[in-house]
Protein backbone atom coordinates (compact mmCIF):
# COMPACT_ATOMS: atom_id res chain seq x y z
CA UNK A 150 0.00 0.00 0.00
CA UNK A 151 2.66 2.47 1.05
CA UNK A 152 4.89 1.58 -1.80
CA UNK A 153 2.18 1.63 -4.41
CA UNK A 154 0.86 4.94 -3.08
CA UNK A 155 4.11 6.79 -2.43
CA UNK A 156 6.79 4.78 -4.14
CA UNK A 157 6.87 4.22 -7.87
CA UNK A 158 8.15 0.66 -7.83
CA UNK A 159 9.35 0.70 -11.42
CA UNK A 160 11.28 3.88 -10.66
CA UNK A 161 12.73 2.33 -7.53
CA UNK A 162 13.91 -0.68 -9.50
CA UNK A 163 15.33 1.65 -12.11
CA UNK A 164 17.07 3.63 -9.39
CA UNK A 165 18.61 0.49 -7.97
CA UNK A 166 19.83 -1.07 -11.16
CA UNK A 167 20.10 1.57 -13.88
CA UNK A 168 23.82 2.29 -14.42
CA UNK A 169 23.17 6.02 -14.68
CA UNK A 170 21.43 6.52 -11.37
CA UNK A 171 22.04 3.24 -9.65
CA UNK A 172 22.13 3.07 -5.87
CA UNK A 173 24.01 -0.20 -6.08
CA UNK A 174 26.73 1.21 -8.30
CA UNK A 175 27.25 4.10 -5.93
CA UNK A 176 28.32 1.76 -3.17
CA UNK A 177 31.97 0.77 -3.25
CA UNK A 178 33.26 -2.77 -2.83
CA UNK A 179 34.50 -2.31 0.72
CA UNK A 180 34.67 -5.35 3.00
CA UNK A 181 31.79 -3.96 5.11
CA UNK A 182 30.43 -0.65 3.83
CA UNK A 183 29.10 -1.98 0.54
CA UNK A 184 25.72 -2.38 -1.12
CA UNK A 185 24.98 -5.54 0.85
CA UNK A 186 25.22 -3.55 4.08
CA UNK A 187 22.91 -0.83 2.74
CA UNK A 188 20.46 -3.46 1.55
CA UNK A 189 20.57 -5.31 4.88
CA UNK A 190 19.85 -2.11 6.79
CA UNK A 191 16.86 -1.44 4.53
CA UNK A 192 15.68 -5.03 4.88
CA UNK A 193 15.93 -4.81 8.66
CA UNK A 194 14.03 -1.53 8.62
CA UNK A 195 11.22 -3.14 6.63
CA UNK A 196 11.12 -6.09 9.02
CA UNK A 197 11.06 -3.96 12.16
CA UNK A 198 8.34 -1.66 10.82
CA UNK A 199 6.03 -4.48 9.88
CA UNK A 200 6.69 -6.94 12.69
CA UNK A 201 6.23 -4.18 15.26
CA UNK A 202 3.16 -2.66 13.57
CA UNK A 203 4.88 0.71 13.32
CA UNK A 204 2.69 1.60 10.38
CA UNK A 205 0.15 2.46 13.08
CA UNK A 206 2.48 5.16 14.40
CA UNK A 207 4.32 6.25 11.28
CA UNK A 208 2.83 7.93 8.23
CA UNK A 209 3.56 6.63 4.72
CA UNK A 210 5.86 9.63 4.28
CA UNK A 211 7.76 8.65 7.43
CA UNK A 212 8.11 5.05 6.29
CA UNK A 213 9.27 5.94 2.81
CA UNK A 214 11.82 8.31 4.35
CA UNK A 215 13.10 5.56 6.64
CA UNK A 216 13.35 3.01 3.85
CA UNK A 217 15.21 5.28 1.43
CA UNK A 218 17.51 6.58 4.16
CA UNK A 219 18.31 3.03 5.23
CA UNK A 220 19.14 1.93 1.70
CA UNK A 221 21.25 4.99 0.91
CA UNK A 222 22.81 5.83 4.28
CA UNK A 223 26.38 4.73 3.39
CA UNK A 224 26.49 5.61 -0.33
CA UNK A 225 30.02 5.97 -1.72
CA UNK A 226 31.57 5.10 1.65
CA UNK A 227 35.34 5.04 1.08
CA UNK A 228 36.00 2.43 3.78
CA UNK A 229 37.88 5.00 5.86
CA UNK A 230 36.21 6.57 8.89
CA UNK A 231 35.52 10.17 9.77
CA UNK A 232 38.50 10.02 12.12
CA UNK A 233 40.76 9.13 9.23
CA UNK A 234 39.19 11.81 7.02
CA UNK A 235 39.90 14.47 9.63
CA UNK A 236 43.37 13.27 10.64
CA UNK A 237 44.48 12.88 7.04
CA UNK A 238 42.96 16.23 6.07
CA UNK A 239 41.10 14.73 3.14
CA UNK A 240 39.13 16.71 0.61
CA UNK A 241 35.91 15.34 2.15
CA UNK A 242 36.88 16.58 5.61
CA UNK A 243 37.72 20.01 4.23
CA UNK A 244 34.47 20.18 2.27
CA UNK A 245 32.39 19.61 5.38
CA UNK A 246 34.64 21.44 7.86
CA UNK A 247 35.45 18.16 9.67
CA UNK A 248 31.79 17.78 10.65
CA UNK A 249 30.40 14.31 9.84
CA UNK A 250 32.17 14.36 6.47
CA UNK A 251 31.10 10.83 5.54
CA UNK A 252 27.44 11.22 6.46
CA UNK A 253 27.25 14.57 4.68
CA UNK A 254 28.77 12.88 1.64
CA UNK A 255 26.33 9.96 1.80
CA UNK A 256 23.46 12.45 1.83
CA UNK A 257 24.99 14.44 -1.03
CA UNK A 258 25.18 11.31 -3.20
CA UNK A 259 21.63 10.33 -2.18
CA UNK A 260 20.39 13.76 -3.13
CA UNK A 261 22.13 13.58 -6.50
CA UNK A 262 20.55 10.21 -7.26
CA UNK A 263 17.08 11.29 -6.18
CA UNK A 264 17.33 14.42 -8.28
CA UNK A 265 17.89 12.32 -11.37
CA UNK A 266 14.77 12.28 -13.49
CA UNK A 267 14.93 8.52 -13.91
CA UNK A 268 15.09 8.09 -10.13
CA UNK A 269 11.95 10.05 -9.40
CA UNK A 270 10.55 7.61 -6.89
CA UNK A 271 8.33 10.27 -5.35
CA UNK A 272 6.30 10.96 -8.44
CA UNK A 273 3.06 10.23 -6.58
CA UNK A 274 3.81 12.71 -3.80
CA UNK A 275 2.98 16.41 -3.84
CA UNK A 276 5.72 19.02 -3.54
CA UNK A 277 5.21 19.49 0.20
CA UNK A 278 5.52 15.76 0.82
CA UNK A 279 8.66 15.58 -1.31
CA UNK A 280 10.27 18.33 0.74
CA UNK A 281 9.34 16.58 3.99
CA UNK A 282 10.72 13.29 2.71
CA UNK A 283 14.02 14.80 1.54
CA UNK A 284 14.45 16.70 4.82
CA UNK A 285 13.76 13.52 6.79
CA UNK A 286 16.13 11.42 4.68
CA UNK A 287 18.89 13.98 5.19
CA UNK A 288 18.39 14.07 8.96
CA UNK A 289 18.24 10.29 9.20
CA UNK A 290 21.44 9.77 7.22
CA UNK A 291 23.26 12.40 9.28
CA UNK A 292 21.99 10.65 12.43
CA UNK A 293 23.96 7.51 11.55
CA UNK A 294 27.19 9.21 12.62
CA UNK A 295 27.93 7.22 15.77
CA UNK A 296 29.02 10.35 17.60
CA UNK A 297 25.30 11.15 17.88
CA UNK A 298 24.44 7.78 19.43
CA UNK A 299 24.32 8.88 23.07
CA UNK A 300 22.17 11.93 22.38
CA UNK A 301 19.71 9.96 20.26
CA UNK A 302 19.48 7.21 22.88
CA UNK A 303 18.87 9.81 25.59
CA UNK A 304 16.13 11.48 23.53
CA UNK A 305 14.33 8.14 23.20
CA UNK A 306 14.74 7.28 26.86
CA UNK A 307 13.21 10.62 27.86
CA UNK A 308 9.96 9.99 26.00
CA UNK A 309 7.08 9.63 28.43
CA UNK A 310 4.01 8.34 26.63
CA UNK A 311 4.84 8.32 22.95
CA UNK A 312 2.78 10.77 20.90
CA UNK A 313 3.13 10.40 17.14
CA UNK A 314 1.97 13.97 16.58
CA UNK A 315 4.81 15.28 18.76
CA UNK A 316 7.65 15.97 16.33
CA UNK A 317 10.30 15.48 19.01
CA UNK A 318 8.92 12.04 19.82
CA UNK A 319 8.61 11.11 16.16
CA UNK A 320 12.11 12.31 15.30
CA UNK A 321 13.61 10.44 18.23
CA UNK A 322 11.82 7.24 17.22
CA UNK A 323 12.85 7.48 13.57
CA UNK A 324 16.47 8.23 14.42
CA UNK A 325 16.49 5.36 16.88
CA UNK A 326 15.13 3.04 14.22
CA UNK A 327 17.75 3.83 11.59
CA UNK A 328 20.49 3.58 14.19
CA UNK A 329 19.20 0.23 15.38
CA UNK A 330 18.99 -1.13 11.85
CA UNK A 331 22.48 0.19 11.06
CA UNK A 332 24.05 -1.67 13.98
CA UNK A 333 21.78 -4.70 13.97
CA UNK A 334 24.14 -7.26 12.48
CA UNK A 335 24.96 -8.63 15.91
CA UNK A 336 21.26 -9.42 16.40
CA UNK A 337 21.31 -11.78 13.44
CA UNK A 338 21.88 -15.52 13.87
CA UNK A 339 25.42 -16.08 15.10
CA UNK A 340 26.71 -17.53 11.84
CA UNK A 341 25.56 -14.45 9.93
CA UNK A 342 26.66 -12.02 12.62
CA UNK A 343 30.13 -13.54 12.54
CA UNK A 344 30.51 -12.91 8.83
CA UNK A 345 29.55 -9.27 9.24
CA UNK A 346 31.84 -8.82 12.24
CA UNK A 347 34.76 -10.28 10.31
CA UNK A 348 34.03 -7.99 7.38
CA UNK A 349 33.97 -4.97 9.68
CA UNK A 350 37.26 -5.92 11.30
CA UNK A 351 38.80 -6.48 7.88
CA UNK A 352 37.85 -2.92 6.95
CA UNK A 353 39.08 -1.61 10.31
CA UNK A 354 42.45 -3.32 9.91
CA UNK A 355 42.89 -1.93 6.40
CA UNK A 356 42.38 1.53 7.87
CA UNK A 357 44.85 1.02 10.71
CA UNK A 358 47.42 -0.31 8.23
CA UNK A 359 46.97 2.88 6.25
CA UNK A 360 47.14 5.08 9.34
CA UNK A 361 50.42 3.44 10.32
CA UNK A 362 51.83 3.75 6.81
CA UNK A 363 50.90 7.44 6.64
CA UNK A 364 52.12 8.27 10.15
CA UNK A 365 48.63 9.15 11.39
CA UNK A 366 47.23 8.38 14.85
CA UNK A 367 46.04 4.78 14.83
CA UNK A 368 42.36 4.43 15.76
CA UNK A 369 42.58 2.17 18.84
CA UNK A 370 39.68 -0.16 18.12
CA UNK A 371 40.90 -0.72 14.57
CA UNK A 372 44.41 -1.82 15.51
CA UNK A 373 44.84 -5.61 15.27
CA UNK A 374 47.73 -5.31 17.74
CA UNK A 375 45.43 -4.10 20.52
CA UNK A 376 41.83 -4.93 19.67
CA UNK A 377 40.03 -8.01 20.94
CA UNK A 378 37.27 -9.12 18.63
CA UNK A 379 35.35 -10.87 21.41
CA UNK A 380 35.60 -7.97 23.85
CA UNK A 381 34.80 -5.44 21.16
CA UNK A 382 31.71 -7.36 20.07
CA UNK A 383 30.42 -7.98 23.59
CA UNK A 384 30.93 -4.32 24.51
CA UNK A 385 29.22 -3.18 21.34
CA UNK A 386 26.22 -5.41 21.98
CA UNK A 387 25.78 -4.80 25.69
CA UNK A 388 26.51 -1.08 25.67
CA UNK A 389 25.07 0.10 22.36
CA UNK A 390 22.62 -2.37 20.85
CA UNK A 391 20.82 -3.65 23.94
CA UNK A 392 20.18 -0.21 25.52
CA UNK A 393 18.85 1.04 22.18
CA UNK A 394 16.53 -1.97 21.89
CA UNK A 395 15.34 -1.43 25.43
CA UNK A 396 14.68 2.27 24.85
CA UNK A 397 12.77 1.59 21.63
CA UNK A 398 10.86 -1.17 23.39
CA UNK A 399 9.67 1.30 26.00
CA UNK A 400 8.42 3.62 23.26
CA UNK A 401 6.37 1.16 21.33
CA UNK A 402 8.49 -1.45 19.63
CA UNK A 403 7.28 -4.06 22.06
CA UNK A 404 7.84 -7.03 19.79
CA UNK A 405 11.36 -5.85 19.22
CA UNK A 406 11.88 -5.59 22.95
CA UNK A 407 10.43 -9.00 23.66
CA UNK A 408 11.96 -10.93 20.81
CA UNK A 409 15.12 -9.19 19.75
CA UNK A 410 16.56 -8.12 23.05
CA UNK A 411 16.13 -11.49 24.66
CA UNK A 412 17.41 -13.39 21.65
CA UNK A 413 20.23 -11.10 20.68
CA UNK A 414 23.46 -13.05 20.61
CA UNK A 415 24.66 -11.56 23.83
CA UNK A 416 21.50 -12.03 25.87
CA UNK A 417 23.64 -13.06 28.86
CA UNK A 418 25.16 -9.59 28.69
CA UNK A 419 21.78 -8.00 29.24
CA UNK A 420 21.93 -5.84 32.32
CA UNK A 421 20.55 -2.49 33.50
CA UNK A 422 21.97 0.63 31.97
CA UNK A 423 21.37 4.25 32.78
CA UNK A 424 21.77 6.99 30.18
CA UNK A 425 24.88 8.23 31.94
CA UNK A 426 26.48 4.86 32.58
CA UNK A 427 26.07 3.42 29.12
CA UNK A 428 29.73 3.95 28.33
CA UNK A 429 31.05 2.41 31.52
CA UNK A 430 31.30 -1.15 30.28
CA UNK A 431 32.91 -0.34 26.95
CA UNK A 432 36.43 -1.46 26.40
CA UNK A 433 38.85 1.40 27.18
CA UNK A 434 39.59 1.98 23.51
CA UNK A 435 35.92 2.07 22.49
CA UNK A 436 34.99 4.19 25.49
CA UNK A 437 37.68 6.74 24.77
CA UNK A 438 36.76 6.87 21.12
CA UNK A 439 33.09 7.41 21.83
CA UNK A 440 33.74 10.10 24.43
CA UNK A 441 36.05 11.98 22.11
CA UNK A 442 33.65 11.67 19.23
CA UNK A 443 35.86 9.39 17.22
CA UNK A 444 33.80 6.21 17.22
CA UNK A 445 33.64 4.64 13.82
CA UNK A 446 30.44 5.22 11.96
CA UNK A 447 28.78 2.12 10.61
Ligand SMILES: [Zn+2]
Pocket residue numbers: 186190222223293331446447
Ligand atom coordinates in the same frame (compact mmCIF):
# COMPACT_ATOMS: atom_id res chain seq x y z
ZN1 LIG B 1 25.90 1.76 7.86
